[in-house]
Amino acid sequence: MADNTSINAVQVTDVESGVLDELTLSDEVLFVRVQREDIRAFEVIVGRYRTRLYNCIYRMVHNTECAEDLVQETFLRVYRNRHNYKAISNLSTWIYTIALNLARSELRKRKRRQFFSLNASPHENSTRESIDLPDTSAGPGDHLEQNELGRAIQYAIDQLPEKYKSVIVLRDIEELSYEEIGEILRCPTGTVKSRVNRGRLRLQEMLRQWQVEIL
Amino acid sequence: MNCSGYERQMSDYLDGQLSKATEDELRFHLNGCPRCRLRIQEMESAMRAVKSLPAVSPRPMFEQQLGNLLSREVARELYASSWLRRVSAAVSELGELSRQRPVQLVFATSLILTITVIGGFAEVTGPTERSDSSAGTAMAFSLPTPIEPELAPPDPISPFPLDRELAPHMAIEPAMNTEQATIPPTPAATSLPYTTNRNTGNRPGILTVRTMEPMTHGIRFVPVGTGMRLDPSLFDEAFGRDLVAGGDPDRPAPEDLLQTVGTAELRDSQRAVGTTGATGTPDASSSGPTAPLKRVRISF
Numbered sequence: 001m002a003d004n005t006s007i008n009a010v011q012v013t014d015v016e017s018g019v020l021d022e023l024t025l026s027d028e029v030l031f032v033r034v035q036r037e038d039i040r041a042f043e044v045i046v047g048r049y050r051t052r053l054y055n056c057i058y059r060m061v062h063n064t065e066c067a068e069d070l071v072q073e074t075f076l077r078v079y080r081n082r083h084n085y086k087a088i089s090n091l092s093t094w095i096y097t098i099a100l101n102l103a104r105s106e107l108r109k110r111k112r113r114q115f116f117s118l119n120a121s122p123h124e125n126s127t128r129e130s131i132d133l134p135d136t137s138a139g140p141g142d143h144l145e146q147n148e149l150g151r152a153i154q155y156a157i158d159q160l161p162e163k164y165k166s167v168i169v170l171r172d173i174e175e176l177s178y179e180e181i182g183e184i185l186r187c188p189t190g191t192v193k194s195r196v197n198r199g200r201l202r203l204q205e206m207l208r209q210w211q212v213e214i215l
Numbered sequence: 216m217n218c219s220g221y222e223r224q225m226s227d228y229l230d231g232q233l234s235k236a237t238e239d240e241l242r243f244h245l246n247g248c249p250r251c252r253l254r255i256q257e258m259e260s261a262m263r264a265v266k267s268l269p270a271v272s273p274r275p276m277f278e279q280q281l282g283n284l285l286s287r288e289v290a291r292e293l294y295a296s297s298w299l300r301r302v303s304a305a306v307s308e309l310g311e312l313s314r315q316r317p318v319q320l321v322f323a324t325s326l327i328l329t330i331t332v333i334g335g336f337a338e339v340t341g342p343t344e345r346s347d348s349s350a351g352t353a354m355a356f357s358l359p360t361p362i363e364p365e366l367a368p369p370d371p372i373s374p375f376p377l378d379r380e381l382a383p384h385m386a387i388e389p390a391m392n393t394e395q396a397t398i399p400p401t402p403a404a405t406s407l408p409y410t411t412n413r414n415t416g417n418r419p420g421i422l423t424v425r426t427m428e429p430m431t432h433g434i435r436f437v438p439v440g441t442g443m444r445l446d447p448s449l450f451d452e453a454f455g456r457d458l459v460a461g462g463d464p465d466r467p468a469p470e471d472l473l474q475t476v477g478t479a480e481l482r483d484s485q486r487a488v489g490t491t492g493a494t495g496t497p498d499a500s501s502s503g504p505t506a507p508l509k510r511v512r513i514s515f
Binding site: 039042046050051054055058059064067068071072075076079080149150153154156157168171172173175178193194196197200201203204207208 | 222223224225226227229230232254257258260261262264265266268269270271272273274277278280281284285288289292
C-alpha cells in the first residue's frame with residue numbers, strides 16, 4: 001500500500017514537473033520522454049533545434065529549399081532512431097551529427113552533378129541564394145554594406161573544401177566546442193583545431209584577394 | 216619555431232585555447248614579426264565576419280510543413296506498431312495453441328494448405344476448361360446453366376396392375392358422386408367388359424379407392440373423391456354386378472361386394488401374375504374356389 005502511494009506520488013510529481021518545467025528541462029531528459037513516446041517532448045526538442053539546424057545546414061548547402069528538406073529529414077531520422085540514442089552523449093551532438101551527415105552527403109551529390117554537368121556554373125548556388133540573406137542592419141547606409149559583406153563571406157564559405165567548411169560552420173557560426181565538433185565529425189580534437197585554423201586562413205586569403213574590407 | 220609553426224597556433228590563440236606559456240611565446244613572436252601580425256589580424260577579422268553572419272530562419276510555411284511531416288510520421292509509426300502488435304499477438308496465440316493442441320494445429324494447417332493447393336490448382340485449370348467449352352460458340356459470355364428441377368414430377372397415377380399385391384386394408388367403396396369423375400373413359404377402357412355390365416349409363420365404371428394405411432407397405436394414399444379406374448379384371452365378370460356407385464339399389468353393399476369379389480377367376484388371375492399376397496389372401500388360396508375374399512390387397 002505504501003509502495004503504491006509513493007509510486008503515485010512520484011508519477012504525479014513527474015507529470016506536474018513535466019508540465020511546468022517542460023521548457024526548462026535539459027535536452028537529454030526531454031529525449032528520454034521522447035523515447036517513452038511522449039510526442040509533446042519531441043515537439044519541444046524540434047522547437048529548440050529547428051532554427052539552429054536550419055541555420056547550420058543553410059550555411060553548409062546555401063540553398064533555402066534544400067536546407068528545409070534536410071532539416072525535415074534530420075528530424076525524421078531523429079524520431080525514427082530515437083531508441084538508438086544513448087544518454088552518454090549530448091543530444092545536440094547526436095542531432096548535429098545526423099544533420100551534418102545529410103548536409104555533407106548533399107554537398108557530395110552536388111559536386112558529382114557539377115562534375116557531370118557541362119552547363120554547371122560554379123557560382124550557381126551563391127548567386128541564386130544571395131537574396132535570402134536577411135537584413136539585420138540598423139540603418140539604410142549599412143544595409144548594402146552588411147548584405148555585400150555577408151554575401152562575400154558566404155561565398156567564401158562556399159568555396160571552402162567540405163572538411164574545412166564543416167568545422168568553420170560548427171565552430172564560428174554554431175559556436176560549438178572543439179570536443180563537440182570532434183565528436184560530431186568523429187575525428188580527434190587536434191584534427192579539428194588544425195582544420196579550423198586552415199579554414200580560417202583560407203577564408204582570410206580569399207577575402208584579402210577579393211579586397212573585402214571587414215570593419 | 217618558425218612562422219609556419221606560429222601560424223598553426225593562431226586559431227587557438229584567437230579561441231583562447233593556448234596555454235599561458237604558448238600564448239606568451241606567440242605574442243613575443245608577433246611583436247617581432249609584422250607578417251605574422253598582419254596575418255593574425257586578418258584571420259581575426261575573417262573570424263569576426265563569419266561570426267557576424269546573421270542567423271537565417273526558414274520560410275514561414277516551413278513550420279507547418281515540418282509539423283505535418285512529423286505528424287504523419289508519428290501516425291504511421293503508431294499504425295505500424297498496432298499491426299506489429301496484432302501480428303505478434305497472433306503469433307503468440309499460435310505458439311500457445313501449438314503447445315496445447317499440437318496435433319489439431321498440424322491437422323488444421325495441413326487442411327488449410329490442402330484446400331489452398333486444390334483451390335489454386337482449380338483456379339489454374341478452370342479458365343482453360345472454360346475456354347475449351349466455349350470454343351465452339353462465338354458467344355463471349357457463358358450462358359446460364361439451366362436450372363434442373365429439384366424433384367422429378369410425380370408419376371401419373373397408373374391403373375391398378377394385376378401383377379401387384381393387393382393392399383391389406385384396402386377398402387373399395389363406390390364413388391359417392393360419379394358425376395364428379397373427371398377422367399374421361401379411354402376407348403380401350405370403354406371396350407372393357409365391365410363397362411358393358413354397368414347399369415347406370417354406358418360410362419366406364421370408376422371406383423374410389425381409399426387405403427386405410429396409406430403410408431405403409433409402399434401404399435400410396437389416394438384421397439377420397441379422386442377417381443381411379445379399377446381394372447375390371449380384378450372382378451368377376453360373371454358376377455354381373457356394377458362396382459360403380461350410384462348403381463341400382465339392388466346391388467350389394469360394399470362389404471358384401473368385397474366378400475363377393477373374390478372368385479375363382481380372380482384368384483386364378485392373381486396366381487397367374489405371381490402375386491405374393493399370401494398373407495392377405497390365405498383364405499382365397501386355401502379355402503377353395505368358392506371362398507370369398509375378406510381383404511383385397513392392392514399395391515401400387
